[in-house]
Amino acid sequence: MDFLLDFLGRLVGQLQSPTLGFLLGGMLIAALGSKLQIPQAIYQFIVFMLLMKIGIKGGMEIRDANLLEMALPALASVILGVGIVLGGSFLFSLIPSVRREDGIATAGLFGAVSASTLAAAMVLLEEESIGFEAWVPALYPFMDIPALILAIVLANKHLKQQEGSGTTVSSWSIVKDSLRSSAVSAMLLGIALGLFTNPERVYDSFYDPLFRGFLSVLMLIMGMEAWSRIHELKRVAQWYAVYAFVGPILHGLAAFGLGYIAHVLVGFSPGGVVLLAVIAASNSDISGPPTLRGAIPTANPSAYIGASTSVGTPVALAICIPLFIALAKAVFDL
Amino acid sequence: MDFLLDFLGRLVGQLQSPTLGFLLGGMLIAALGSKLQIPQAIYQFIVFMLLMKIGIKGGMEIRDANLLEMALPALASVILGVGIVLGGSFLFSLIPSVRREDGIATAGLFGAVSASTLAAAMVLLEEESIGFEAWVPALYPFMDIPALILAIVLANKHLKQQEGSGTTVSSWSIVKDSLRSSAVSAMLLGIALGLFTNPERVYDSFYDPLFRGFLSVLMLIMGMEAWSRIHELKRVAQWYAVYAFVGPILHGLAAFGLGYIAHVLVGFSPGGVVLLAVIAASNSDISGPPTLRGAIPTANPSAYIGASTSVGTPVALAICIPLFIALAKAVFDL
Amino acid sequence: MDFLLDFLGRLVGQLQSPTLGFLLGGMLIAALGSKLQIPQAIYQFIVFMLLMKIGIKGGMEIRDANLLEMALPALASVILGVGIVLGGSFLFSLIPSVRREDGIATAGLFGAVSASTLAAAMVLLEEESIGFEAWVPALYPFMDIPALILAIVLANKHLKQQEGSGTTVSSWSIVKDSLRSSAVSAMLLGIALGLFTNPERVYDSFYDPLFRGFLSVLMLIMGMEAWSRIHELKRVAQWYAVYAFVGPILHGLAAFGLGYIAHVLVGFSPGGVVLLAVIAASNSDISGPPTLRGAIPTANPSAYIGASTSVGTPVALAICIPLFIALAKAVFDL
Amino acid sequence: MTLHKAIKVVVITEIIISEQVCHTIESCGATGYTVVAAGGKGDRNVRTISDRASVVEEFRNIKIECIVKTHDTAQLILESVAEKWFRNYSGIAYLEEVEILRSDKF
Amino acid sequence: MTLHKAIKVVVITEIIISEQVCHTIESCGATGYTVVAAGGKGDRNVRTISDRASVVEEFRNIKIECIVKTHDTAQLILESVAEKWFRNYSGIAYLEEVEILRSDKF
Amino acid sequence: MTLHKAIKVVVITEIIISEQVCHTIESCGATGYTVVAAGGKGDRNVRTISDRASVVEEFRNIKIECIVKTHDTAQLILESVAEKWFRNYSGIAYLEEVEILRSDKF
């Protein structure tokens, strides 16, 4: 009860946070029909900047980190990515009105990861002064890639069974595609630069100070997009909306649990547990949709994109992040 | 006499200000045929940043401001917006070579407001350490919206009389369109974020420090545009150029007068008086032209765009801002 | 021997520099097929920012500089620009498999100058705390313009002799075109603003602090481009690759020699000598190629663009800059 | 497979009215359309396709193409668009004959 | 100079498969093609050409035009593209008659 | 309303010479034209329409379309452009028949 009151208090407090304020503001002005537009070129550059910032920082810190500590959380990430896709596909398969491959693609997107949500969580943790190991954001691909591969493999297996029309897709080519996607390759590049060069000055004068501001613009864009894609959601069964609302919370809670185990076993930090939960709760907004469109062409994009952009992402940002921070404070007594 | 010398001294000094230097530099390189180009995406983002900066700052300060003080200046803004359009339309109606709807549209543009000019004035006031109430920039829509509505209504009334071809335009739909325009909605969004969230950190680390630099780039763009649109002005009667030169100065002086009254009655600050005068002197560059093109389609865009971009805006920036600052120093003994 | 060891040590150290790290990183991710992309609008804006930064700084310092000191280095620049084009054209004319105008155009590009390479050298000198006169970057057009003019004139003379098909091109129109190119006109605008206005505040709050970060993004772009254009080089004779590899080093060494003479005669600074060498070693990436495409249309763009973007620029950045810094340290005993 | 004759209607006009023109086209019976950003020069003005910053951006052109099955529908679209929009906005419109695969799609 | 008859094949489809569609077109014997960014509306969706930031950018259209000398090649391209791509991705395709200067170029 | 036959000339070439080609077209008697940014593949090179940063940006294509009343004018434009520009720059050009509403406009 106390915990609930505490959490509700925090939730209201978090909505005061400019990060979520920009998200809600974006939804609001889109709903009111504002013609405000942030150019595509700016959006692409902001995403690049955030990923480089996260990557460089991670790379610089990994240099003197004990990477063995990373093993357990990385394993947890793989398990979560695989588990979310299997669970989601199974649930959708129970609903007759949902086409099999649409369900698999949607579960794949929610198993994959959003860099924007991750960045927002990092800023909010910082505002609450909750620390985490610098390599935590590098868990991203450990969840993202297995989730996408599994979804594509499942969908193709299903198509072959059903109609003999599925094409064989090698999982190695999906791994390569994921590593080459703009999001993952920007983060890996950042990590490499942080590891092998001395980017302190450029990091301190550019990537770090601009991070918070660019993130605010990104949140605004996510909010506007969430609203403007809601009509796609209306074209498909309401079950997608239900899944997109409940899924992130459950996925995050499962990840929180696994993170807690890692905390007990290898001393995984409280902030790390929160980030792991947010990574699990997030869904892939940048590279996931085109990857799925290309690899599962029979799946209806309106289903998975509507669910993810219009419901899943706002829920991950505005509900899950505050929820897991509050939970961490209670559980770890911060 | 002394005042004149003082003013001329200041004018020369202001041209040393980089803000105006960038404007003149832009005109110069466009005149010399430079191929330098700032991409459209950057321009859109800069305008967004400036309006957010102005809005957030305003919102944060409005929190503990006495909004009653705003009533009189807001009323003055409405009066100015309406008065400029009525006056301009009347003057143009005296000139036989000017089509009625072209004159009304031009007066409408000069009654409306430019966010860029407003931002430049704020930087120049800051350089002179002349303070103003943080809500003053929020007077913008109080002048902008009435001016555009009135112009559209006048033009449609005229078209109906003349040829029975004007379509009925509801003023409410014009208000909605104005509020939804990218400029006004960005500023209102900023105000809301400043009021309801705690954006201090993102404001101090991003929107505020980049303001001055982005403004310099914007001035460069305005200068290049001013030059490159001068050929449009040549296609239409020279009266447009005359109006565009004299109008801003007169509009600004009238606003200065009303601002002075507000100073005496409710203690409106000297900086506020200057900003009110600049708002009146400015003309709408971003949202005005497409609004008028859509709502008064029979008016010739070369007339109003040439007049505003090539003459009105440079006069407002390079003559009116220094003029009103000098005036304020003399009048308020700063 | 000691010098060589010292140099090799430095070269490895320089590769640790993030500036070169970003270049190599860009080549690497392009080679690995990454889909990461920096938008064209961002690239254009970054180049603008760097040139304004260089120009404004130069302008501010020129105010109280003794411009006579500039005379000898400026003369050296002209000699280098002309000499590189004459030498390169002659060498290419010895190779039967290379068409005459292709060789001339390539030599023209290598005689001309790259603003990005110049900016990278400035950051690396700063990191080594090696000073230089602020007007040194303004030597840029003194080498760039003569080189391009000479190449165009040579090519047209050749075409007229050969087939009577060359058109007369006035050198004045080439000068005008060069001065109007986006790169040169941005730098000249910056110099004018630095000279005639007081841009200290906007320089210190915007152009200067963002320089290092934007340069890192630019290096990434250059690296990606270098890789993705390598296929153009494969279509043409391998002699272009040889020239593009050896040329920058020889051009830079010649410039270092002339700079050294200026050092002895008029006290040209060690940092200035390095910059002069880098300017000579660089090749024009922004304005050169379209200028040549327009003025020597019969020359094959694959030849000169492949050679310059894929080999010349990486060599200038990753080999020449560290080489000349090491040389300066040894020669001037820094 | 046999090919079927169809008609393509092309409208080039100001981007500011693009949504309304598309609406006019659909209300005449078109089942779809394709749009492309365009510049150009006509009686009234030069319009650019460059990415150069321009304060009054919305004065650009759009090219709308729409395939319909019958010449009558095509002519109806042509006349409706011209009648409704070309008095106050710049623009041109024309028809072309094309061959399509499946006629049920349009 | 005399002009020669030729056929233009036009394909409008999703940008995400543009490279593969171009490959299909070339494998049918085309010597070149021209592409243009497009938006549009059809059975499935509305696609934009605006520069507005959109998180899922790759759902835009592309218009591919390709001139070939014979009607047979044109029809082959049309059928191959439709067969291979239009079951799972949105798109339309059609032919137009054109006149070219030099027939050896195509 | 009756429709009139007219001819559309299409030129696809390098963006770097777009202004000069438009000038050539106008000097042959065209009253207007429409331009569209394009990419493509031909004998010489692949040209992109992506927004990816590219150091040598000006090597892109442009598609110029121009409607004229007579086949003779169209052929004149075609031959002038080919003669003047296609020896040193890449490009193709062709004609199409179209139907227009008002013939006085062109």
Ligand SMILES: Nc1ncnc2c1ncn2[C@@H]1O[C@H](COP(=O)(O)O)[C@@H](O)[C@H]1O
């Ligand atoms: N003869 C023509 N051929 C092709 N396009 C044209 C022609 N005339 C006009 N246009 C296009 O139609 C637009 C509007 O033309 P106008 O109404 O004459 O200003 C121009 O900007 C061009 O894009």
Ligand SMILES: Nc1ncnc2c1ncn2[C@@H]1O[C@H](COP(=O)(O)O)[C@@H](O)[C@H]1O
């Ligand atoms: N009748 C039509 N005329 C012109 N373009 C069309 C038409 N129908 C569809 N399109 C284009 O083809 C794309 C895909 O259509 P669809 O497969 O019907 O969704 C649309 O986005 C339009 O660009």
Ligand SMILES: Nc1ncnc2c1ncn2[C@@H]1O[C@H](COP(=O)(O)O)[C@@H](O)[C@H]1O
């Ligand atoms: N067969 C073709 N069909 C359509 N467009 C073509 C064709 N051949 C060439 N092009 C276009 O013309 C441009 C120049 O061609 P080229 O001169 O052959 O390099 C190419 O980039 C394409 O955009």
Ligand code: NA
């Ligand atoms: Na996830």
Ligand code: NA
């Ligand atoms: Na005004």
Ligand code: NA
């Ligand atoms: Na050089």
